[in-house]
Amino acid sequence: MDSLEGFSLHANTHLHASDRQGLERMCRYGARGALALERLSRMEDGRIAYRMKRPLPEGTTHLLFTGLELLRRVASLVPPPRANLTRFHGVFATGAKLRPFLVPRAGEEETSVAPQAAASKEPLKEKTPREDWAELLKRTFDFDVFACVRCGGRRRVLAYVNEAGGVRAILEHLGLPTAGARLAPASGPPQAAGC
8 A cells, every 4th residue: 555645545456458357346346336235135034134244333243124124225325316426536627727638528539549459349338327127126136026926927118107197197096195105304413302
């Protein structure tokens, strides 16, 4: 571990230019999420156990959730729409004077790539930016929402209803409540309760 201009550097990892698996592993490490999926397991009673990285002060090593409780907790980790999750500092910051010299502009092709290297590039697969909700549920909870439990057939999406009036009409037709869940009023931090 070295220190350079106030930043700590760990330059002990080396990747060869053609080591695609190593590069992917390093990118996954740098972009890892707040929830480690390999620490999730299912208990015999159907609840989901999350193994903590370190025990809590009172000795708790696992947190137990029902499926809905876990979804509620995970949903709180989802950032608001259009929030910039990557922050750059120093010369990579948006307003840095040297940034135009380091970051290629949109639409410009890189001229430093050798012609034979450019010709041997593999075509990149097009990926969707996010997986759809059904695929995430299947991967996370091993639950296929499109499989019908009655007949074994496959369900399909007929429409997405986004307008409040349309949602209300469907809920009323099905005899379900149309009012949203009542939220408890916000409270201050526990330290302020004794003031």
